Amino acid sequence: MVEAVFAEARRQSLWGDAWQRLQRSRAAIVAASLLLLVCALALVGPWLSAYTVEQVDWSQATLATPPSLSNGHWFGTDANGRDLFVRVWIGTRMSLLVAVLATIVSVVIGVAWGAAAGYLGGRVDGWMMRFVDVLYALPYMFFVIILTVVFGRSLVLIFLAIGAVGWLTMARIVRGQALALRQREFVEAAIALGLSPATIIARHIVPNLLGTVIVYATLTVPQVILFESFLSFLGLGVQEPLTSLGRLVAEGALEMESSPWLLLVPSAVLAIVLLCLNFLGDGLRDALDPRQRR
DSSP states (O other), X not given: OHHHHHHHHHHHHHHHHHXXXXXXXXXXXXXXXXXXXHHHXXXXXXXXXXXXXXXXXXXXXXXXXXXXXXXXXXXXXXXXXXXXXXXXXXXXXXXXXXXXXXHHHHHHHHHHHHHHHHHHOHHHHHHHHHHXXXXXXXXXXXXXXXHHHHHOOOHHXXXXXXXXXXXXXXXXXHHHHHHHHTTSHHHHHHHHTTOOHHHHIIIIITGGGHHHHHHHHHHHHHXXXXXXXXXXXXXXXXXXXXXXXXHHHHHHHHTTTTOTHHHHHHHHHHHHHHHHHHHHHHHHHXXXXXXXXX
C-alpha cells in the first residue's frame, strides 16, 4: 500500500515537472495558442461569414474575385464564386478531423501490438515484429490508394485506411519501451501476484508509456494531414460537397496564374497548422524526456 502511494506521488511529480518544462518552452506555448486559435476558427469561422460553403455570389462581375473587405469575401472567392473564407475553415475542420481520427486508429493499433510484442517477448515478439517488417516493406501509399479505389472514397474509409497503415512506427516505439518495462520491479511483482498478461499490459505497461505515446501522436497528426492532403491533391481524398485543405490547394493550383489567392490562402493555413503541431510535438518531447529533469 505504501509503495503504491509513493509510486502515485512519483507519477504526479513527473507530470508536474513536465508541465513546468513545457511552460518554459516559448515556441511550444506560442504554437499551442496559435493552434487553438486555428481550431476555434475552424469551428466558428464559417458562421462569421454571410455566405454558406456552397453559396455562389452572382453579384460580382467575375466569379473569382480577390480578397476584399468591402464585398464580404475576406479571402476572396473561388472559380465558382463560392466564398473562400468559409471553405478554408470548413476544409481546416475536415483535415483536422481526418488527422485526429486516423491518429487515434494508429495509436490504438500500434500501442496494443507493440505492448503485447514487447511484454510477451520470445517467439511471439519475433513473429509479431516480422509481420510489421513485412508491412513496412510494402508501399503503404499505394496500399491506401488501392483501398480507396476498391472500397470507394468515403470519409470513414479515408481515416481508417490512413490509420490502419500508420501504426507501424508506433508499434516499434512502444515495443522497445515495453521490453525495458517488463524488467522493472513492479511488473515482476504483478507477475508474482498471478495477474494475467493482459491485465499487466493494461494496468502497468501501457500507463507507463503514455508520455511516449502522447509525443508520437502529436507528431503523427501533421504527417496524417500531409498524407490526406496528398490524397486530396490526387482526387482520392475528401470529395464534394465536402472539402479539405488538400483539396483546396489542388483547386488553387489549377488557378494559380489567374487567381493566386486560391492557392496562397489554403497553403498558408496548412503551413501554419503543420508548423504549430511540429513545434508543439517538439516541446512535448523535451518536456516529457526524463533526462531533462533538474
